[in-house]
Amino acid sequence: MWERDWASLERGLLHDVFTRLPADADAASFRHVCRGWRTAAGPGALVPGPWFVLQSSAADGHGAFVRPAGRRRVKPVRLDAAKAPVCASRGWLAVEDGGSLLLREPISRAEFPLPDFEDPEYQDYQLSDIFLSDDPLDAPGRWVAFAFFKMKHVTYAGHVLAFCRPGDGEWARFDLDGQYAGFYWGLEFFRGRAYVLVGISCRIAVCDVDARTLVASSVTLEHVMEWPWRDAQVHLVECGGDLLAAAVSHYEDRMPPSCCARRRRQPRTVGVRVVKVEFAAGGGGAMPVALSDVEGTGDYALFVAPRGHAFALPASGFPAVRPSCVYHFDTNMTTKSASGMIITDLLDHTPHQHRPLRKLPLAGKWHPLSWFRPRCPSFDTTPARRRWFFA
Numbered sequence: 020m021w022e023r024d025w026a027s028l029e030r031g032l033l034h035d036v037f038t039r040l041p042a043d044a045d046a047a048s049f050r051h052v053c054r055g056w057r058t059a060a061g062p063g064a065l066v067p068g069p070w071f072v073l074q075s076s077a078a079d080g081h082g083a084f085v086r087p088a089g090r091r092r093v094k095p096v097r098l099d100a101a102k103a104p105v106c107a108s109r110g111w112l113a114v115e116d117g118g119s120l121l122l123r124e125p126i127s128r129a130e131f132p133l134p135d136f137e138d139p140e141y142q143d144y145q146l147s148d149i150f151l152s153d154d155p156l157d158a159p160g161r162w163v164a165f166a167f168f169k170m171k172h173v174t175y176a177g178h179v180l181a182f183c184r185p186g187d188g189e190w191a192r193f194d195l196d197g198q199y200a201g202f203y204w205g206l207e208f209f210r211g212r213a214y215v216l217v218g219i220s221c222r223i224a225v226c227d228v229d230a231r232t233l234v235a236s237s238v239t240l241e242h243v244m245e246w247p248w249r250d251a252q253v254h255l256v257e258c259g260g261d262l263l264a265a266a267v268s269h270y271e272d273r274m275p276p277s278c279c280a281r282r283r284r285q286p287r288t289v290g291v292r293v294v295k296v297e298f299a300a301g302g303g304g305a306m307p308v309a310l311s312d313v314e315g316t317g318d319y320a321l322f323v324a325p326r327g328h329a330f331a332l333p334a335s336g337f338p339a340v341r342p343s344c345v346y347h348f349d350t351n352m353t354t355k356s357a358s359g360m361i362i363t364d365l366l367d368h369t370p371h372q373h374r375p376l377r378k379l380p381l382a383g384k385w386h387p388l389s390w391f392r393p394r395c396p397s398f399d400t401t402p403a404r405r406r407w408f409f410a
Contacts, residue, residue, distance in 0.1 A: 203215055
């Protein structure tokens with residue numbers, strides 16, 4: 020029986036196969052086959068794992084990508100100075116280009132225009148978050164974009180929820196049973212429907228696209244946040260066939276003043292809690308009915324940020340990712356600055372103090388926008404010490 024010599028495959032063909040591998044683990048296995056395959060892979064490394072996007076607080080609004088962990092390097096994907104990133108979803112950036120909104124895939128540089136938000140009732144509102152139901156290149160003409168709009172210099176919460184389809188000339192606004200909801204937080208797609216957190220109590224609601232209204236459930240996340248309104252962030256995440264809600268709270272305690280000691284700050288305490296959204300028995304119902312505690316997320320890790328579409332990744336496919344962990348930022352919601360990235364282990368129940376695991380460049384002058392997972396591989400040709408860049 021004739022056996023093929025896989026080591027003798029054309030180097031260009033091997034390189035094309037390597038660039039299409041979907042996970043870090045596959046790339047590592049590819050490099051361990053033989054010396055010829057390692058040579059064909061090239062000096063760089065496949066990076067399908069997560070990055071995070073930063074934006075300068077200066078007037079120029081420059082953006083930067085940062086690789087959060089691992090030894091692999093990434094090729095800088097530069098953005099035009101006029102196109103400031105706003106947030107990210109499914110490997111796409113929502114950017115502003117001369118007052119116009121568009122979706123941009125920074126590696127292939129594919130672009131899709133988005134309609135401008137023009138509503139006389141909500142003037143001077145800007146895009147805050149965007150959530151894509153599908154990848155625009157994988158599902159052409161079938162994807163839907165949901166977006167939060169808010170006033171400038173306000174909190175991260177959205178004040179207006181709207182959606183659009185490819186080719187629409189304007190955004191269609193949602194209302195909560197005919198009333199103004201006030202605040203919108205995380206949004207996620209689950210079982211063909213869009214779910215969003217509404218109001219101060221973070222009530223879970225279902226988006227009815229045909230009726231352009233929100234149907235509120237009886238389930239709220241108010242008790243999930245350990246310290247409400249103390250730099251709290253809440254997100255909905257689809258993870259392993261379940262809909263999870265993750266709440267990240269930062270609390271800064273102060274020592275009581277005394278005649279012998281100055282009043283001094285204590286380290287910021289980080290509280291992370293993840294719960295599962297329960298539906299009616301049989302899985303046929305669309306309305307949430309309860310919440311249940313989650314001890315861990317198994318093989319998955321959650322990636323949440325003040326803005327953008329939260330997501331989950333399996334640690335088995337990405338060696339640099341830790342299972343049953345939540346990747347988030349130490350963020351001051353008032354100044355929108357961040358001092359570092361934090362990894363919280365859901366299986367570790369000891370009290371956690373604020374310990375950023377990676378310092379951000381020019382801390383205090385940058386604020387994180389969202390996590391970003393590239394939808395296709397990229398390679399690095401820059402020196403090892405240049406792990407971040409400016410656009």
